[in-house]
Amino acid sequence: xxxxxxxxxxxxxxxxxxxxxxxxxxxxxxxxxxxxxxxxxxxxxxxxxxxxxxxxxxxxxxxxxx
Amino acid sequence: xxxxxxxxxxxxxxxxxxxxxxxxxxxxxxxxxxxxxxxxxxxxxxxxxxxxxxxxxxxxxxxxxxxxxxxxxxxxxxxxxxxxxxxxxxxxxxxxxxxxxxxxxxxxxxxxxxxxxxxxxxxxxxxxxxxxxxx
Numbered sequence: 001x002x003x004x005x006x007x008x009x010x011x012x013x014x015x016x017x018x019x020x021x022x023x024x025x026x027x028x029x030x031x032x033x034x035x036x037x038x039x040x041x042x043x044x045x046x047x048x049x050x051x052x053x054x055x056x057x058x059x060x061x062x063x064x065x066x
Numbered sequence: 067x068x069x070x071x072x073x074x075x076x077x078x079x080x081x082x083x084x085x086x087x088x089x090x091x092x093x094x095x096x097x098x099x100x101x102x103x104x105x106x107x108x109x110x111x112x113x114x115x116x117x118x119x120x121x122x123x124x125x126x127x128x129x130x131x132x133x134x135x136x137x138x139x140x141x142x143x144x145x146x147x148x149x150x151x152x153x154x155x156x157x158x159x160x161x162x163x164x165x166x167x168x169x170x171x172x173x174x175x176x177x178x179x180x181x182x183x184x185x186x187x188x189x190x191x192x193x194x195x196x197x198x199x200x201x
């Protein structure tokens with residue numbers, strides 16, 4: 001699934017490792033989500049959205065719209 | 067997440083089960099060699115080395131349950147599915163070859179060996195798929 005995760009992370013000056021630590025996942029996971037190779041579960045998507053202070057749909061682009 | 071706690075627990079459990087396997091295998095072989103047991107005891111002693119191997123499957127299952135990183139868990143599930151598919155395919159094919167007297171009899175416990183080798187193949191499949199997706 002396409003998303004704005006890389007942009008949001010870059011805006012905050014975080015590395016993938018920083019974001020991985022904040023989300024308590026591996027850097028590998030952050031990379032897979034950013035590149036659209038892996039769609040996170042709803043709980044993880046919520047954690048990501050809460051961390052960036054936005055709604056899930058502001059980060060992840062709906063496949064029907066993207 | 068340098069080395070997550072569930073991976074540390076997995077490593078400890080795996081080392082313990084493999085150590086038990088070594089003891090059980092040597093013990094059962096020595097028992098049958100020097101004082102062959104009979105009756106029910108023989109069955110019990112013969113199955114002793116299999117128990118830690120069953121334990122390894124439990125250890126891997128627990129790792130899957132305890133793993134918090136869902137993406138890495140998905141990779142491990144895929145790796146295990148490759149191993150399972152490979153094991154079932156090889157043992158089924160071998161069974162037919164054996165049935166038509168085209169292959170010698172193979173001990174059933176080789177299924178576990180194939181499965182563990184299959185995990186290695188699964189790891190390679192993961193690496194290839196990941197590399198292809200990144201390209």
